[in-house]
Amino acid sequence: MKLTLEAIKIIDTIAKSGSFSKASEILHKAPSTISYSVAKIEEQMGFKFFERNGPHVTLTELGTVLLEEGRTLLTAVTDLETRLNKMASGVEVSLNIALDAIFPMERVASLLSRFKTSQVATEVNISREVMMGAWEALLKFRADIIVAVGEGPSGGGYSTYPIGVVPFIFCVAPYHPLAKKEGILTKCDLLDHTAIIVTDSARYMPLRTVGVYEGQKRITVSTLEDKILLQKRGIGHGFVPKYAVRHELKSGELIELPVMEAHKEENLYLAWRTHDEGLALSWWKEALAEEWIK
Template identity: 30%
Template sequence: MISLELIRLLRHIRNAGTLSQAAAQSGKAASALTYQVDKYEDSLGITLLQPHGRTIRLTEAALHICEMGADILNSVDSLEAQALAIGTGVEPRIRLAVDTWVSTDAVMSVISDFLAEYPQVELQIEHQALQGTWDALTTQRVDLIVGAIAPKPAGSGVQTLPLGKTERVLAISPDHYLAKRGSLLTDEDLEAARWVVIKDSSSMSPKRDLLPTTPQSVILVDSLEAKLAAQIQGLGIGFLPPQVAKSMVLKGQLVEIKLHSRPPDIEMLLAWRTDSRGQGLIRLIDMFSSADLLPQY
């Protein structure tokens, strides 16, 4: 029988890379982990470990258990938190996914105020981008997403609050060839230019990029900080939050480029699952809903 213990054990071995590394990280002998896995192999009638050169690694069957078991572990963790929230009113932990477009400083300011009221609540924070932010919520990896880009997925069983809309400013290095045009850029100019784009972190849903065209070349990055650095270096063009772009323009590191048609604003949302009811989450939602979450530089 596949148990939660087995899923956690196999995922620990997979994440460590090898059986010996997993044993070292857990402070156990490799033989102790092997013995645990052997018991499950006998029970299930399948092989979970196999030699790989001088090391021992997981079989395809074991890797499949790891992959499919991730959702099971997330569901169990979510169920535990819900049960404790019902029983005590306050959940033991709250997991957040923050979109890369959101100010980390602003998030931490909210977190600081929250922990002053709920010091016993454990917070787990991860960063996601675009559709990956929604994935984290709908797969129950997190309880709250901050700065998710509208619209919400259809039939997702989530509630949302608007955080506001923000424009996007096209900003490029003063040394970039398009900065020397002195005129509005055409669609052909945009298609020919290299763009710096924050990569959608989704591994499940169709990816989004929010670009006005299909460029011939892109540089994919995983954070707003990396995107800004690439654009300052003149590696490509791209949209930035208005406060960031204006700050860099004032410093002479970027110039703002006007387009024939203004790109649509993006709407940022707070979102959580409809089955969430803990007091801590409710308070955190209230705090984030009144915060200014756009980055400042």
């Protein structure tokens, strides 16, 4: 191979600095070494990369084409070296975190700010899942660490740590028909009206459904935010995490109603694959557990 990465780097440095002498200073090489390297590659390739004008040089058309492609190669190699060094030092190149929809993103935002100031230079990718979707993301290697609800599937291969519980309340818009009902709402009361539910995001595992009865009229959405919006509009009813509607309850956009069959608290778990122990994963395990306890 006539054209090497080292040659591209030398040519790139000369082009950016504007002269062979400045390039030699930047690369910590003797000017004669720089001149010889360029002359050799030009001789081997059979064309010129630079137009000489005394001590100053400019790229030829072919030199410009070379660097348009060559700089991409140099960047790719630099990125690869960085990734390999991080892996060798126990620092992951990236960390994929899957959060169940009921885990407050505001808590993650504060952790991201802290993580940016840490010494762990790992790219963080965050996704949202619902119910069994988070567990599936972990087992299918779409996530490295998750915050999930309920017990995980059988089979092992992962570790868990309980971090808390999420209480649920039943609420509707103040002008919803159920808001006019007196006393505790029964199953029959709820079956008379449409429920808004967030669908389980699992793609392959058995889906889980909570807060809805068999034969219930329903509208299914993919996010908790959409569910809350539709309930605020009076389109349907449903159970929601209490923390998620505290502002709506305070403003009167939603009201809490007593029901005969309440939604049980959901247990939250951290989970990660048993043999994954990088620095970023360790940081986030500790941080997520502490953040919920607060």
